[in-house]
Amino acid sequence: MRRGVALAGSALGVAVLAGALILLAGDGSPQAARTAGQQQPAPGDPLTPEEVGRASEIANRRHMAGGRVELLYVERDDDKAHEGDRRAAAYFYDYARDTLVVRTVDLGRGEVVAESKAAGAQPPPSRREEVVAAELLLADPRLGRGVRAEYARAAGRPLRSASDLGLRGLIFRGGPCRTHRCVRLFVRLPDERFLDTSRIVVDLSAKKIHTLEW
Amino acid sequence: MLLNLALAAVLAAGTLTAPDSRDAAPCREPYRVDQRLPNGARWQLCWEMRTIEGLTVTRVVYVPKGRRGVGVLRSGALAQIHVPYDSGEPRYHDIGSLGPSAVPLTAADCPGGRRREQTVCVTTRPRGHAHLKDGYGDPGRRRSAQGHELVVLAAYQVGWYTYIAEWVFGDDGSITPRLGATGSLAGYTTTPKHGWPTGVGHRHFEESHSHNVFWRLDFDIQGRSRDVVEQYDFSGNGTKKRTMVRTRLTHEAKAVSAPMRWWRVLDPKVRNGDGHPVSWEISNSDSSRYRGPAEEAFTHHDVYVTQYRACERLASMNAAPRCADSVDAYAGRERLADPVIWVNVGFHHVARDEDADPMPVHWQGFRVTPRDVTAKNPYGG
Ligand SMILES: [Cu+2]
Numbered sequence: 001m002r003r004g005v006a007l008a009g010s011a012l013g014v015a016v017l018a019g020a021l022i023l024l025a026g027d028g029s030p031q032a033a034r035t036a037g038q039q040q041p042a043p044g045d046p047l048t049p050e051e052v053g054r055a056s057e058i059a060n061r062r063h064m065a066g067g068r069v070e071l072l073y074v075e076r077d078d079d080k081a082h083e084g085d086r087r088a089a090a091y092f093y094d095y096a097r098d099t100l101v102v103r104t105v106d107l108g109r110g111e112v113v114a115e116s117k118a119a120g121a122q123p124p125p126s127r128r129e130e131v132v133a134a135e136l137l138l139a140d141p142r143l144g145r146g147v148r149a150e151y152a153r154a155a156g157r158p159l160r161s162a163s164d165l166g167l168r169g170l171i172f173r174g175g176p177c178r179t180h181r182c183v184r185l186f187v188r189l190p191d192e193r194f195l196d197t198s199r200i201v202v203d204l205s206a207k208k209i210h211t212l213e214w
Numbered sequence: 215m216l217l218n219l220a221l222a223a224v225l226a227a228g229t230l231t232a233p234d235s236r237d238a239a240p241c242r243e244p245y246r247v248d249q250r251l252p253n254g255a256r257w258q259l260c261w262e263m264r265t266i267e268g269l270t271v272t273r274v275v276y277v278p279k280g281r282r283g284v285g286v287l288r289s290g291a292l293a294q295i296h297v298p299y300d301s302g303e304p305r306y307h308d309i310g311s312l313g314p315s316a317v318p319l320t321a322a323d324c325p326g327g328r329r330r331e332q333t334v335c336v337t338t339r340p341r342g343h344a345h346l347k348d349g350y351g352d353p354g355r356r357r358s359a360q361g362h363e364l365v366v367l368a369a370y371q372v373g374w375y376t377y378i379a380e381w382v383f384g385d386d387g388s389i390t391p392r393l394g395a396t397g398s399l400a401g402y403t404t405t406p407k408h409g410w411p412t413g414v415g416h417r418h419f420e421e422s423h424s425h426n427v428f429w430r431l432d433f434d435i436q437g438r439s440r441d442v443v444e445q446y447d448f449s450g451n452g453t454k455k456r457t458m459v460r461t462r463l464t465h466e467a468k469a470v471s472a473p474m475r476w477w478r479v480l481d482p483k484v485r486n487g488d489g490h491p492v493s494w495e496i497s498n499s500d501s502s503r504y505r506g507p508a509e510e511a512f513t514h515h516d517v518y519v520t521q522y523r524a525c526e527r528l529a530s531m532n533a534a535p536r537c538a539d540s541v542d543a544y545a546g547r548e549r550l551a552d553p554v555i556w557v558n559v560g561f562h563h564v565a566r567d568e569d570a571d572p573m574p575v576h577w578q579g580f581r582v583t584p585r586d587v588t589a590k591n592p593y594g595g
Contacts, residue, residue, distance in 0.1 A: 123533030
């Protein structure tokens with residue numbers, strides 16, 4: 001029972017909202033220390049952009065066989081057992097095997113010092129995954145048409161790509177997503193309204209859309 | 215008597231040593247905060263905008279006026295914002311990569327302070343009376359002072375909501391983590407029994423929902439060793455007497471709030487000038503105490519105490535392999551050697567006409583208060 005009609009319904013609706021902020025596209029590395037310059041970072045400093053880049057490169061060196069593997073993001077490893085070491089955790093997701101792989105990189109030693117894997121653990125979606133999810137939504141014949149129509153109405157011009165939309169994704173588990181990696185999107189239009197996407201779940205593992213019933 | 219005095223002197227001498235402010239700072243600009251407040255209280259800490267948890271404060275040290283600093287928190291961060299709607303669906307877990315959701319702040323968002331890397335504001339502000347004591351006609355004996363507080367804040371855009379996350383460090387040694395929800399209502403329409411009519415007439419019933427906010431606080435009082443957690447209760451109901459009951463939590467625990475109940479973290483070897491162990495008290499009395507279904511067991515308690523594990527970071531939907539999924543599972547049977555405290559504060563949001571638009575901020579949080587960190591009020595003037 002929605003104001004407007006849920007996206008999942010026969011027509012596309014919007015929840016009427018105003019006053020929200022514009023979601024800025026970012027590089028997905030908000031923790032990157034931008035001002036560290038040439039100085040060695042102190043133990044409590046975030047990873048520098050150089051460290052994030054190096055950690056990604058080191059974590060990617062050893063190929064992960066098969067699968068569809070994507071790097072989600074690199075987070076500083078804050079384990080108290082390694083206080084003082086510069087360590088990074090690189091989060092990978094294998095959509096074919098539905099497995100999270102976290103490789104811990106010791107930046108001082110320049111190598112991966114730990115790797116852990118698990119099915120079922122779902123870290124928050126990356127910026128890239130939010131865009132991929134929106135692309136899958138746009139690729140759905142009926143829902144995609146609805147999103148484009150609502151966008152055109154709000155913006156006064158046609159949608160060029162998924163990144164025109166204000167996107168935020170949250171992990172959805174349960175239902176058809178007990179084993180798959182799924183996100184629920186918030187989609188903001190240029191006129192500050194949000195599409196009602198609460199029943200729409202994008203399954204990144206199966207590359208399909210699920211509609212929730214409740 | 216003489217022996218007591220000698221003992222007190224020894225304890226006082228061994229009081230609150232390190233971390234020495236002359237030591238190399240654990241972080242650098244712009245991640246370093248070292249703020250002296252007008253009454254002489256000083257806070258030192260580092261901040262980091264993490265991809266998942268967003269604003270995280272680390273290595274928090276309180277330096278009471280005229281005393282040496284005492285380490286309080288190794289780290290503090292949001293651990294989940296669980297938003298179940300009253301009709302049963304949807305049920306959101308709003309963490310969410312908070313780091314990339316951080317809203318760029320303007321100078322107006324950070325009055326009197328300084329923005330750090332666009333998304334974090336570090337500022338100070340008045341907090342009202344610090345104390346007030348009449349001089350009974352003698353102005354020289356009158357004591358009145360206004361307090362101040364240091365605030366480290368960030369804001370996140372999660373769907374239609376904007377969340378403002380504050381870490382407030384008082385000039386009385388208190389810490390108040392709190393989260394404000396603003397932005398816009400979801401606009402979900404429901405039946406009258408699950409909502410409140412907003413807008414004209416009785417056509418649209420905005421759906422009521424909860425914001426169950428979890429914080430993770432890794433206390434390390436002067437280092438990670440020896441920290442102990444106690445729960446305090448005061449028995450007696452319908453009687454004149456109240457009797458204090460102290461329960462030492464030797465193992466991981468799940469606790470519910472109760473009238474007059476509070477907890478504290480202490481290091482028995484770190485003493486104030488009176489020889490009392492330095493501690494910080496945690497109260498969680500302002501929660502609506504949401505209790506979800508069996509599959510949301512993480513909502514079933516208000517305070518969790520767990521043994522430190524690096525991979526245990528979120529109260530639900532934890533994102534690490536080979537690690538439990540939620541805080542109720544972290545709180546098993548392990549012996550506590552390095553306790554981490556998880557605080558769950560709920561707010562039941564029944565929308566009202568004033569909520570649109572933009573929605574006025576509604577706050578939820580809890581307080582961490584010093585208990586015997588100093589031998590007396592160091593700010594009496
Ligand atoms: Cu709300």
